Amino acid sequence: MTGFDDNQKIRRPGLKRRDLFAGSLAFGTLGARGMWHSVPAAAAALQRTAASGTVPRLVPMRAHADQITDIKVCLRPFRPAGPRLDVERVGDKVVIHNYGHGGSGWSLSWGSADIAVGKAASLSPRRIAVVGCGVIGLTSALSAQRAGFDVTIYTRDMLPHTRSVRANGSWTPDSRIALTAPAGPQFAEVWEQMARYSWKTYRDYLGLPGNPIDFRDDYTLSDTPFDQVPEPAGRTGPGDYASTGMPRATSEFATYGDRIRDIIPAPELLASQDNPFPVAYAQRAPMMMFNFGAYGHLLLSEFHQAGGKIVIREFHTPADMKSIAEPVIINCPGYAARDLWGDRTLIPVRGQTAWLPPQPDVTYGVEYRGASALSKSDGLMIQAVDLNDVGEMEGVGNSFEHVDRAEAEKAIAVFENLFARFPAGRG
Amino acid sequence: MRGRGHAGRAGLGAGLLLALAHMGAPTASAAQARSVSYYTTEQAQRGATAYQQFCAVCHGASLAGAFDVPPLKGRFVTNWSGTTLDHLFDYISKAMPLFSPGALTPAQNADLVAFILRENGVPAGRVELPATDAALKTMAFPSISADRIK
Numbered sequence: 001m002t003g004f005d006d007n008q009k010i011r012r013p014g015l016k017r018r019d020l021f022a023g024s025l026a027f028g029t030l031g032a033r034g035m036w037h038s039v040p041a042a043a044a045a046l047q048r049t050a051a052s053g054t055v056p057r058l059v060p061m062r063a064h065a066d067q068i069t070d071i072k073v074c075l076r077p078f079r080p081a082g083p084r085l086d087v088e089r090v091g092d093k094v095v096i097h098n099y100g101h102g103g104s105g106w107s108l109s110w111g112s113a114d115i116a117v118g119k120a121a122s123l124s125p126r127r128i129a130v131v132g133c134g135v136i137g138l139t140s141a142l143s144a145q146r147a148g149f150d151v152t153i154y155t156r157d158m159l160p161h162t163r164s165v166r167a168n169g170s171w172t173p174d175s176r177i178a179l180t181a182p183a184g185p186q187f188a189e190v191w192e193q194m195a196r197y198s199w200k201t202y203r204d205y206l207g208l209p210g211n212p213i214d215f216r217d218d219y220t221l222s223d224t225p226f227d228q229v230p231e232p233a234g235r236t237g238p239g240d241y242a243s244t245g246m247p248r249a250t251s252e253f254a255t256y257g258d259r260i261r262d263i264i265p266a267p268e269l270l271a272s273q274d275n276p277f278p279v280a281y282a283q284r285a286p287m288m289m290f291n292f293g294a295y296g297h298l299l300l301s302e303f304h305q306a307g308g309k310i311v312i313r314e315f316h317t318p319a320d321m322k323s324i325a326e327p328v329i330i331n332c333p334g335y336a337a338r339d340l341w342g343d344r345t346l347i348p349v350r351g352q353t354a355w356l357p358p359q360p361d362v363t364y365g366v367e368y369r370g371a372s373a374l375s376k377s378d379g380l381m382i383q384a385v386d387l388n389d390v391g392e393m394e395g396v397g398n399s400f401e402h403v404d405r406a407e408a409e410k411a412i413a414v415f416e417n418l419f420a421r422f423p424a425g426r427g
Numbered sequence: 428m429r430g431r432g433h434a435g436r437a438g439l440g441a442g443l444l445l446a447l448a449h450m451g452a453p454t455a456s457a458a459q460a461r462s463v464s465y466y467t468t469e470q471a472q473r474g475a476t477a478y479q480q481f482c483a484v485c486h487g488a489s490l491a492g493a494f495d496v497p498p499l500k501g502r503f504v505t506n507w508s509g510t511t512l513d514h515l516f517d518y519i520s521k522a523m524p525l526f527s528p529g530a531l532t533p534a535q536n537a538d539l540v541a542f543i544l545r546e547n548g549v550p551a552g553r554v555e556l557p558a559t560d561a562a563l564k565t566m567a568f569p570s571i572s573a574d575r576i577k
Contacts, residue, residue, distance in 0.1 A: 072495070156506065161495065314506035316514040339522040400526040401495075402485060 058276045059361045060422045061373055061380055063415035067356045069379060071403045074166035076349040077335040078102040078396070080241055082178035082187040082254075083112060084343065087119055091322040095329045096120055098136055099337045100346060103175030106167060106290050109135045110201035111194025113143040116330045121147055125328040129154055131315065132332035134164035138299045140330045145306040152326060153303070156314040156336075159296045163334055168353060168383060170365075170374060171264075171288035173198070173257070176349050176392060179241050180254040192259045199263060202288060205295070211377055212295035218287040218365040218374070220267070221279040221418075234391025246347065250391030278421040279368065287365065291377040315340060350395035354408035355379035368418060371411040384411035464552025465569060466541030471551060474542025477535050481524045490546050499543050504571055512556070513563035516540055533558040548575030 079100035088095045098116040101108055117140065120128055126149065130141040133155035144151045159165060173195040178187055205213040222229055234250025241247045257264070267285035275282040303310075315321070318341055321329055331337075338346040358379050365374035370387040373380065384407050386394050466474075479488065485496050492498030497506075507515055519536045522528050531539070537558035545551065549569045557563060 156497075166495065316507075316510055316518060339518060339528075342521075399528070402526070 057423065058364060059359070060419040061362055061366070061375065061415055062359060063356065063373060063380065063382060063412050063419060065409040065412045065416075068354055068405075068408065068412070069357060070355040071352060071405060071408050072166040072355065073350065073352045073401050073403055074163045075335045075399055075401055076103045076167075076176055076351055076395075077105075077163075077337070078176050078347045078349045079343075079345050080179040080182040080247065080347070081345065082183040082191070083108075084337070085112070085115060085190070090318050090329075093321050093324060093327060093329055094120075094123060095318075095321055095331050097337075097341075098140055098330055098332045099132075099334055100343070101136060102177045102349065103167075103351070104173050104177040105164060105334070106135050106169055107171050107173035107175075108177070108191075108194040108198050109139040110143065111197035112136065113140040113330075114197050115190070115194065116140055117143045117147050117149075120144065120149070120328045120330060123328055125326065126150060127152070127326040127328075129324045129326035129329045130332060131155070131321075131324075131329055132162075132334060132336075133157065133159055133310070134162035134332065134334050135159070136164070136334065137330075137332035138296075138303065140332055141303055141308060142299060142306070144330065145303070145308060150307065151303075152309045152311060154311045154313045154315070154324060156312070158310075159300065165292045165296065166351075166353070168351065168372075168374075168381070169290040169292055169376065171199075171202075173260075174255055176253060176396075177256075178254045179247055179252045181252070182241060183254055188254070188256055188259065191254075191256045195256070195260050196263070199260070199288075202290075205298070208298070210291070210294035210298070212291055212298045213288065214291060214377075215286050215288055216363060216365045216374060217284050218367065219277065220283050220285075221277050221366060221368040222281040223279060225281055226269070226283065232386070232389045232391050234389075234393055236390055236393045236396070246397055247393065250393055253392040276423060277366075278418070278423070289365075289374065289376060293378045347397060348395075348399035350398035350400060352384065352404060352407060354382045354412060356382065356412075366415065366418070369414050371414040373415050382408070382411050382415060384408070387411065463566070463569065464554040465544050465549055465566070466551060466556040467554065468551045470538055470541040470555045471545040472542075473535075474538035474540070474545075477531070477538055478542050481531065482539070485525065490543070500547055503543075504547055504568075507568045508570070510568050511564050512540060512566045512568055513560040515543075515568065516558075516563050517560065544569065547571055550575070 077100045079102070083100040083102075084097040086097055088097065096116050096119050098112055101112065113136065117128075128144045128149045128151050130137050130144065130151060130153045133141075133153050137153060137155065138159060141151045141153050174191065177191065202213050206215075232250070235248060237244070237248045239248050240252055247253065265286040267283045270282045270284060272280075315333075321331075331341075333340050335346060335348065337343045338348075356379055358377060359375055360377070362375040362380065365372065367373075367385070370385055370389070372383045372385045375381075387407070387410060388394060478486075478490075482499075486492055486499050487496075490499040490503075497503065516536055519539055520529065520531070520533065524530060537556050541556045544556075548571045556566075
């Protein structure tokens with residue numbers, strides 16, 4: 001951690017919506033105490049970046065609404081107390097729950113699967129069933145195979161049709177994962193365990209053909225200095241979760257990123273001559289992301305190669321679990337648990353991404369004015385992260401899983417406008 | 428009308444229950460589907476109106492669904508066959524419409540089930556589909572006759 005003192009608080013666990021705006025939160029301390037970042041000579045001395053003025057020109061993103069190839073909407077399965085990981089008996093079956101990962105399902109999937117499989121293993125079954133084939137179900141199934149079990153997945157839909165692939169697909173391990181108070185301090189420990197385990201597992205998938213998992217330089221831009229960006233109110237109503245049964249403010253959402261900042265690349269403020277954007281202030285952080293197509297097919301191939309079997313079946317009540325042949329079931333229904341298991345603590349958090357044709361020559365992401373753009377192998381993904389200035393409350397309680405094209409066009413316009421002014425000065 | 432429907436269904440329900448007990452999982456035969464009165468023409472028509480108002484926005488005017496939205500025909504039958512109709516009624520009552528779960532009345536939800544059955548080729552009968560779990564528990568999801576698939 002050269003150059004950082006332990007008191008610095010850089011909350012950059014990954015792409016996190018509040019960081020896009022709350023420069024004071026994410027980088028304010030850096031601005032005040034870590035000024036060396038913005039001094040080119042000091043940065044060069046520390047070999048943090050290339051020498052000033054040699055930053056490679058970035059290929060501009062072609063962000064235009066008439067290039068939309070797809071708009072995807074999902075409902076994040078958010079539980080104020082954090083994901084459900086308890087064990088339940090249904091008839092003579094043991095059901096190990098593994099659902100409700102909010103906006104952090106992809107990021108935490110391997111760690112959460114490891115916890116669920118560990119519980120299953122303590123019962124020493126020979127065969128294990130997994131219900132659901134989203135990213136939590138698939139990683140649970142693969143983890144169970146790797147632990148030596150014969151695994152059958154029971155699912156209504158295969159991965160491409162699940163809510164998982166309608167997500168953003170980048171490393172956001174504490175995005176709407178829990179509320180601080182109901183989750184309690186013990187969940188922070190569990191979260192860290194899951195995040196670290198997942199991070200290491202993902203590293204095993206780096207550098208493979210097709211880049212199922214990859215890194216991108218992610219630029220956060222601001223028209224005003226990061227330490228002068230006011231934190232948005234992020235509140236949608238009076239009260240809080242305890243008094244109303246719904247979260248009301250961004251401040252209620254848990255942030256655990258500090259716990260793993262020893263392994264997550266830190267953000268770096270760019271000196272003005274190293275800033276390729278036509279915006280006054282920029283910072284850059286390498287960010288892990290998941291390419292749905294390459295990664296999804298790889299996981300499925302691995303599952304089949306290891307002898308896994310998939311049964312297409314829809315379950316209607318918990319009692320239906322008794323019809324499963326395997327004695328131990330890892331239950332990964334995601335948001336569907338709200339009705340299948342009657343879990344009314346599941347709160348929908350709507351999210352939408354617009355997809356433009358892939359631009360393989362663009363190898364970065366940008367966050368600017370409440371919108372986010374990220375170049376992935378299956379398309380240029382653009383998301384209205386917080387155009388309404390409500391922080392983490394955006395989409396909370398909204399189960400309208402239907403395309404809002406106007407929202408997509410508004411987000412695309414942010415980047416259309418940005419790149420119309422590109423390259424800046426020296427580019 | 429409904430009172431008569433329930434009275435008329437009592438014997439039928441007992442028969443179905445016997446069938447369920449016999450088979451382990453409730454499955455109605457094609458012959459039963461033809462002889463059982465599941466819903467009336469008027470009820471399905473009311474369901475059609477409600478469907479266009481509350482459901483078509485996602486599931487499509489022809490019930491075909493979309494890439495991200497389950498169809499209410501075809502695979503839908505596989506997903507629900509082997510269950511009794513209270514499960515489908517309950518699911519619609521609690522989970523739908525997705526953007527405002529539980530917003531419809533029991534009568535509207537029964538009308539919707541009637542409409543969905545009609546669209547899947549189940550013939551209309553003389554008695555309305557009831558709007559209570561207790562009554563629907565006695566009715567297996569019907570088999571679809573091949574010559575009625577639309």
